[in-house]
Amino acid sequence: MRINQHIALLLLTLLFLTTPGCAGGSMSLTPWPSQVSSGDSVVVQFMHLEFRLPRSMVGRIIVHDVSWLNLTIVREPDNPNDILLFGVKQDFWNIYEVLKKKGFFEGLDIHDAEGFFDSLAASPSKPELENLKFMREAFSVEGTEYTKSVKGEFTVYRAASHKHPVASTIYILIDGDKTVYQLSGDISDADYAALLSGLARASVR
Numbered sequence: 001m002r003i004n005q006h007i008a009l010l011l012l013t014l015l016f017l018t019t020p021g022c023a024g025g026s027m028s029l030t031p032w033p034s035q036v037s038s039g040d041s042v043v044v045q046f047m048h049l050e051f052r053l054p055r056s057m058v059g060r061i062i063v064h065d066v067s068w069l070n071l072t073i074v075r076e077p078d079n080p081n082d083i084l085l086f087g088v089k090q091d092f093w094n095i096y097e098v099l100k101k102k103g104f105f106e107g108l109d110i111h112d113a114e115g116f117f118d119s120l121a122a123s124p125s126k127p128e129l130e131n132l133k134f135m136r137e138a139f140s141v142e143g144t145e146y147t148k149s150v151k152g153e154f155t156v157y158r159a160a161s162h163k164h165p166v167a168s169t170i171y172i173l174i175d176g177d178k179t180v181y182q183l184s185g186d187i188s189d190a191d192y193a194a195l196l197s198g199l200a201r202a203s204v205r
Helices: 003-016 092-101 113-119 127-138 189-197
Strands: 041-046 049-054 060-066 069-076 079-090 144-151 154-161 167-174 177-186 199-201
Touching (some): 092 113, 092 127, 092 177, 113 154
Antiparallel strands (some): 041 049, 154 167, 167 177
8 A cells, every 4th residue: 555545544534533434333352462483573662662573574664753643664665655554643632532522422431542442343323322433434443343452551452444455453552651552554464463462561761
């Protein structure tokens, strides 16, 4: 997927915050991937996240000086279109407060970030949950295989597209850290296993 297409997807996510969505809902709990033997690896630190990735997955790391896009990892150093993922320190809590004030959480058990992402799995079949359709679209969950994995202080949600075989949006939460991290890109099951198996908490210096 080309860079301009990924940027368009990020902009569309913002657009969906003012656009109605469609119906659907489910989530499965999946076990944390077993340790992937990476051999020669690269350590990538993104705020409080540390990924230890196989060198074959990381050809170039690009840091962006814009609020809506912080990090890009490219698989091939000389092919900027061979994107593994985009990383965003999401402005989640501003969005959260806006949705809460507008009554979008009525009928849902939402008191924190984990409750919010858990609720995206609910089926918006009841009239009082009509706003849930909108939220699922806004956070790229609609029309995906939505899963949750937990290990220690990490809670990770993955929305894997049914239409594109490897397109995924991943949200990572860390206990005691208010930041919501969003990764999106052409992330296969093997890539996802590598991301999670080498995930650790890092200090920001």
